[in-house]
Amino acid sequence: MTSKFSQVFLASVLALAALLAGCSKAPTEADLNLATAKQKAEECVEPENVIRTKHMDMLMHQRDATMIEGIRTKQHSLKECINCHVSATKQDGSPLHYGDKEHFCTTCHAAVGQKIDCFQCHADRPDVAQNQNYQHAVGSTEGHHFTQGVTEAAAPTTAEVQMVTQPQQGAAQ
Amino acid sequence: MSQNRVDEYRRKFVTALGGVAAAATVAPGFFLREAQAAGEVPTRSLDQAVTSEKRWGMLIDITKLTDGGAGMVEACKKEHGWDNNPLSRDDQKAHWARVVNVKDKLTGHSFSLPVMCQHCENPPCVDVCPTGASMKRADGIVQVNKHICIGCRYCMMACPYKARSFVHEPLTDQRSYSPRGMGTVESCNMCIHRIDEGRLPACVEAAPDAVIFGDLNDPNSAVSQALKAMGGKQIRADLNLNTGVRYHGI
Numbered sequence: 001m002t003s004k005f006s007q008v009f010l011a012s013v014l015a016l017a018a019l020l021a022g023c024s025k026a027p028t029e030a031d032l033n034l035a036t037a038k039q040k041a042e043e044c045v046e047p048e049n050v051i052r053t054k055h056m057d058m059l060m061h062q063r064d065a066t067m068i069e070g071i072r073t074k075q076h077s078l079k080e081c082i083n084c085h086v087s088a089t090k091q092d093g094s095p096l097h098y099g100d101k102e103h104f105c106t107t108c109h110a111a112v113g114q115k116i117d118c119f120q121c122h123a124d125r126p127d128v129a130q131n132q133n134y135q136h137a138v139g140s141t142e143g144h145h146f147t148q149g150v151t152e153a154a155a156p157t158t159a160e161v162q163m164v165t166q167p168q169q170g171a172a173q
Numbered sequence: 174m175s176q177n178r179v180d181e182y183r184r185k186f187v188t189a190l191g192g193v194a195a196a197a198t199v200a201p202g203f204f205l206r207e208a209q210a211a212g213e214v215p216t217r218s219l220d221q222a223v224t225s226e227k228r229w230g231m232l233i234d235i236t237k238l239t240d241g242g243a244g245m246v247e248a249c250k251k252e253h254g255w256d257n258n259p260l261s262r263d264d265q266k267a268h269w270a271r272v273v274n275v276k277d278k279l280t281g282h283s284f285s286l287p288v289m290c291q292h293c294e295n296p297p298c299v300d301v302c303p304t305g306a307s308m309k310r311a312d313g314i315v316q317v318n319k320h321i322c323i324g325c326r327y328c329m330m331a332c333p334y335k336a337r338s339f340v341h342e343p344l345t346d347q348r349s350y351s352p353r354g355m356g357t358v359e360s361c362n363m364c365i366h367r368i369d370e371g372r373l374p375a376c377v378e379a380a381p382d383a384v385i386f387g388d389l390n391d392p393n394s395a396v397s398q399a400l401k402a403m404g405g406k407q408i409r410a411d412l413n414l415n416t417g418v419r420y421h422g423i
Contacts (some may be wrong), residue, residue, distance in 0.1 A: 033176055067318045069222035070310060072369055079243060121319055121354030123347050159226065 241285025
C-alpha cells in the first residue's frame, strides 16, 4: 500500500522535475558563463585597491567627459559598472533597486554610511529591455579590464624622472 | 547541455534581431539616405571629444506631417520615458516636445507643428544659467548637465520656445541612456546618445518622410541641400538665435 503510494509520488515528482527542466526559461548567470563576484573583482576595470578608493573620482571625471565632450568610453562608465555588478532582479524576480540591501553599490555604502545621489537620475540596474546581452562573458574581448586594449604608457622623460627623484629646492615637502 | 541552451537562446535572440533589421530595410529610400547622413557620425571615435566641425540640425516639413507631429512627440516620450510623472499637475508635467496648434483668427487658417528645443546657436538658456549646467556641446546640441544643475529654472524663463521643463517628483526606472531626476531641468537633447552611436534621433525615425536630419555645417549634407532648395523658417527668427531646428510650411 505504502509502496504503491510512494511509487506514484515518486513518478509525479519525476514528471514535475522533467517538466521544469523542459521549460524554456531565460538563461541564468551560470548558463551564460557570466562571472562570479570574485572573478568580477579580478577582472574589474582597475585593480581592486584602486577601484575601492578611487571609483568616485573616476566616475566624476567620466561624467564630465561624457556630458561636455561627448566621450563615451566604457572603462569608467557608470552604466558598465551597473551592467557588470548589479543583477536586474532580486532572487524573487522583482526589480532590484539601489534602496535594497542586496544592490551591489548599497552593500558597501550602507556599511560606511555613504549617501550618494547617482541613482536619483541614473538607472540603478541593467536595462534588460534595451539590451538583453548587457553583460559580457568572463575573459571576453568586450571586457574593459585595465590590461585590455591599453597601450604601453610612454616612458617618462629624463626631465620627468629628475623632477620626481630630485624635488626642486623650496618645493612644499 | 547548458551550453546548448545558451546557443539556443542566442539563436532566438539573433532571429529576433533579424526581424528588426528586415523591418528597417523596408523604409523608403528618402529615409535611408538620411540614415546614411547620420551614419557619418561613427567616424568620430568615442574616446575623442566632439568638435565644432559638425553642427547637428533638422528640417521639419509640416506639410508632410499628417498628425501635426503627435507621432514624433510620442516617439520622444517612449525613448526618454518622460510621461512618468503621476504626482505633477498638468502644467508641471515634463514636455520635451509638444504639439503646438496655430490658428489665424482672421482667415481661419490653422496648422500644427511639433516644438522642442530648437538648439540655438546663441541659446538664451545658456546665457542665463548661473552654474554652467545649461550648455551647448561643440556640435551644436543644447542640453542640461544635470550633475551641476541646481534647479533654479532661470533657463525655463529664458527660453522663448518653452522647451524646458522641471522634474517635480522622485523618479525610478529611468532609461539607462537618458538619466532624469527630481530637482533638475530637462529638455530635448536631440537624442544625444543616439547621435553618438550614429543613429537618428527618435522623432526623426518616427517621421522619416517629414524630417531631414544632418550636419548643417556641411553644404552637401541632405539637410543643407534641402534647406537650400526649400528655405526653411525659424520660429521667432526675429530673436536672431540661429536655430538648429527649421520648419517648412509654417
